Amino acid sequence: MSQPIEAGTYFMQGNEACAEGAIAAGCRYFAFYPITPAGEIAERMAERLPRLGGIYIQMEDEIAALGSVIGAAWTGVKAMTATSGPGFSLMQEHIGHAVMTETPCVIVNVQRAGPSTGIPPVPMQGDVYQARRGSHGEYEIIVLAPYSVQEMFDLTIEAFNLSEKYRTPVILLPDEIVGHMWEEVIIPSYSSLKLAERKKPTVPPEECKPFLDENVAPMPSFGTGYHVHVTGSSHDERGFRNVRDPEAIDKVVRRLSAKIRKNIDKITKVETKYMDDADVVLLSYGSSARAALYVAKEARAKGYKVGFVRLITLWPFADSAVHKVAQQVRKILVFENNLGQIINEVQRAVAGSAEVELVSPEVIGTLHRPDYALNRVLQAVK
Numbered sequence: 001m002s003q004p005i006e007a008g009t010y011f012m013q014g015n016e017a018c019a020e021g022a023i024a025a026g027c028r029y030f031a032f033y034p035i036t037p038a039g040e041i042a043e044r045m046a047e048r049l050p051r052l053g054g055i056y057i058q059m060e061d062e063i064a065a066l067g068s069v070i071g072a073a074w075t076g077v078k079a080m081t082a083t084s085g086p087g088f089s090l091m092q093e094h095i096g097h098a099v100m101t102e103t104p105c106v107i108v109n110v111q112r113a114g115p116s117t118g119i120p121p122v123p124m125q126g127d128v129y130q131a132r133r134g135s136h137g138e139y140e141i142i143v144l145a146p147y148s149v150q151e152m153f154d155l156t157i158e159a160f161n162l163s164e165k166y167r168t169p170v171i172l173l174p175d176e177i178v179g180h181m182w183e184e185v186i187i188p189s190y191s192s193l194k195l196a197e198r199k200k201p202t203v204p205p206e207e208c209k210p211f212l213d214e215n216v217a218p219m220p221s222f223g224t225g226y227h228v229h230v231t232g233s234s235h236d237e238r239g240f241r242n243v244r245d246p247e248a249i250d251k252v253v254r255r256l257s258a259k260i261r262k263n264i265d266k267i268t269k270v271e272t273k274y275m276d277d278a279d280v281v282l283l284s285y286g287s288s289a290r291a292a293l294y295v296a297k298e299a300r301a302k303g304y305k306v307g308f309v310r311l312i313t314l315w316p317f318a319d320s321a322v323h324k325v326a327q328q329v330r331k332i333l334v335f336e337n338n339l340g341q342i343i344n345e346v347q348r349a350v351a352g353s354a355e356v357e358l359v360s361p362e363v364i365g366t367l368h369r370p371d372y373a374l375n376r377v378l379q380a381v382k
Helices: 014-025 039-052 062-073 085-090 092-100 128-133 149-166 176-180 246-261 286-301 319-328 342-350 370-381
Strands: 008-013 027-032 055-058 078-083 105-109 142-144 169-172 182-187 270-273 280-284 306-311 313-315 331-335 355-359
Touching (some): 008 149, 014 027, 014 039, 014 078, 014 149, 014 176, 014 182, 027 062, 039 176, 062 085, 062 092, 062 105, 078 149, 085 092, 085 105, 085 128, 092 169, 128 142, 128 313, 142 149, 149 182, 176 286, 280 319, 280 370, 286 306, 286 331, 286 370, 306 319, 319 342, 331 342, 331 370, 342 355, 355 370
Parallel strands (some): 027 055, 027 078, 142 169, 280 306, 331 355
Antiparallel strands (some): 008 182, 142 313, 270 306
């Protein structure tokens, strides 16, 4: 295949769908260091990118992989890397650098069991907070959580669109279950895709201000006559360093954060089902949402008024949407494959309007077993 994959219905693995979504979005540079369970993304990109005139490169480690992606983005191409927990930990300094330099790129973290090396092929939703706050300092980030192979394709495209639109790194956060499962995927025609492209400067180089615009500054590409100083240090609108006074970093932090915060309603996506009469709602994301949706259907079949809410965007957190849900129901059960991470944001957004309770699997690192999860729900609705 020498073009983005043809329209049609395919039986595909999640990681392969992610690679095809990246290619369809226009990604032409991919850097990687081998790690389980993200390897199939690299295998697909290594096979496909050279046929499209793109570049696949295996780096010496995950730090170098994201560093090269940042550099590639500044040459004007759409760029991506992929990893799992330990590699994601190594990438944190570069994620902060990409935020500070307003560099659009996509980072896929196919989560696995941790901490440390953990168990590579075992799924866990343990990197939710790390995705939000893994790098130091005060900043905003966009994180998407696919729950199907279809969404591995669709949300990879969405990640690139958000990255280009807001000039920021965007993280795709599936886990081993979603990365390795096989499902049907509907691929639309390439011409029907809505792809965002980064804003380019239209003024002479001496007038260009490529940083710190709440409405997103234009991004010149290296080699086009715009001599841009790109630094992770505090800087002004032209990129020149100012590391002498707190007012300088105050402006940087506020403006970088504002371009995300003021667009939260445009960025965040939440799916809801069965909410018209719900008394208890099951709230989840990623692979755990598959179990939550199944249990919600089973509970309703037994006559219980159970609703379903799925967070597609984890960060920025959909405060207003979750608060609205809390006004409608008595209790929110949060399904997560961890000891409780996103539940803390749910409790904050709910602010006491409804009870909030965590439902972890019986064994962390496994799927929520249907009978166990259903019993937890039935206890809550009685």
